Amino acid sequence: MSTLIADTTTPSAPAGTARHRGGSRPPGKPPRRGRILGSRAAVNGLLVLVAFYTLMPLTWLVFSATKDNSDLFGRPGFALGDFHLFGNLLHLFTYNEGIFGRWLLNSFVYSVLGSLASTLLSLGAGYGFDKYAFRGKEKLYGFVLLGLLVPATVISLPMYLLASKAGLVNSYWAILIPGLVSPFGVYLSRIFSEGYVPGETLEAARLDGAGELRIFSSVALPMLGPAFVTVFLFSFTSSWNNFFLPLVMLNDHELYPVGLGLFNWNATLTQYPEQYALLITGSLVSVLPLAVAFLCLQRFWRSGLTAGAVK
Template sequence: MTTLKESRPAPPAAGKQSPNKPQRRARSSTIIVTGLLLVVALYFLAPVYWVLVASTKSTADLFSTNGFWFAPTFSLWHNISQVLTYDGGIFVRWFANSVIYAGVGALLATYFAAAGGYALAKYEFRGRNLVFGTILAGVLVPGTATALPLFLLFSQLGIANTYASVLIPSLVSPFGIFLCRIYAQSTVDSALIEAARIDGAGELRIFHTIGLKLLTPALVTVFLFQLVGIWNNYFLPLVMLSDVELYPITLGLNNWLSQVDRLPEFYELTTGGVLLSIIPLGIAMVILQRFWRGGLTEGSVK
């Protein structure tokens, strides 16, 4: 009778890792990264949640209840009504001004950035690197450093305290030109441009029909950066504008906030106005994010 020996797995060879070790290490890395992302998301979303909760409270409830939970009295609709009707609806005027400043400024700045980045990427001319280096230097200059010189210049030109005094500085985006140049170098094929030239297309037509289409993901990024930057801009309108009816939302809400010591009801107006002011940015992000997803899959193959 032959005896069957119990089969045992061979011990792993020296220097070889167990196949389960990489899996456990990858799982641990995933947990750590997910935890960090949750902390970052909480950091950014907590103020938004606080604004949402605060906008539903009266002034008394705002200071007598938990800041991160709703009060027994739900005053959101009353607060929003007060925001929209106070002082003849001045908030609506501020909101329209912000739409003009941010919408028109971001749209034109994106177009100019696309044109500049496309030209720097696809045209050979003397001094191209010098121009690009100057633009990169412009990225390092903060807007607060140029606000006062611009005010003095616009005052001499007679356009201070006008829509143009806020719009014109918003049309320049050094970061947008930098991003569009890098993206155009990697996505716009020179052979495609040469083929369009052979077919008789002019340079402007090539840029508008081929260049802008291929640059769409970069343009969405530039547009959102400019939209958020102009919408939240405070210092430039503060320096340029003295007429209350030309104020954007940021300046108008700060004007209300400065009066809370004298009139506590301005707390309700300020929190309600802040809630309304963040809605357009959220809508823009939701609508335009699909273009980002489309850009990430460009050039992929099955």
């Protein structure tokens, strides 16, 4: 009987081997090296194309800023000129009594001061919506988020009428006050507050006798450092690129931001053709503050974007 049982049983497979049917890959076996390299090459190739498409206008702007008016029309777009960059910069900041420098300063006032105030208000509102319970909180929060659905150009004319009645038209306040409100900043601030500010820390501060304003300024605000940088960068970029609101609100050329000033030069190129080189050089200079801001603050910005990603 023992011999019969031994003959009919199937021999066991050697240790370390696995049986699989058909041509399917055994579980746990890594994919082929050639397939991995092909996938990486496709992804990297796509990224190179996207980067080339994104940087091509900026590259053309850098090359064109080295040319004078004759080189702009006599040489290819992606060819260097006789390197008139420093001469173009000197002409740019001295043309028309240095009006471009005034426009650049106005843009810094509108963007830096306005973005700082808008960021602090957004952080305070987002923190309040997250940490405090009051009647109608979610309805009010939803009403704030409705501002995301309304384009800024739609409310520019109503804001002009309100500013006209208040006597703020053609002044710095006509640009700074509308920029204080940022529904997207409030939304981001509430998300950051949920992820960065634990309620237990706030309760401990209350037990120590700290007031609510002291808790926000001394406890919550330092924890919201990445949130501050992220919201500030979004607000700064939006304010620096703001065009339609200054076009509606401002009549005095000395109050123009740099974008509106360059648009004004572009509209008069047929009358003043010497402004071609000024317009291109000014466009390059107007891009530099945004690039410097993102390069200097990208560490905080990238860490802020991952808030709430890991629980």
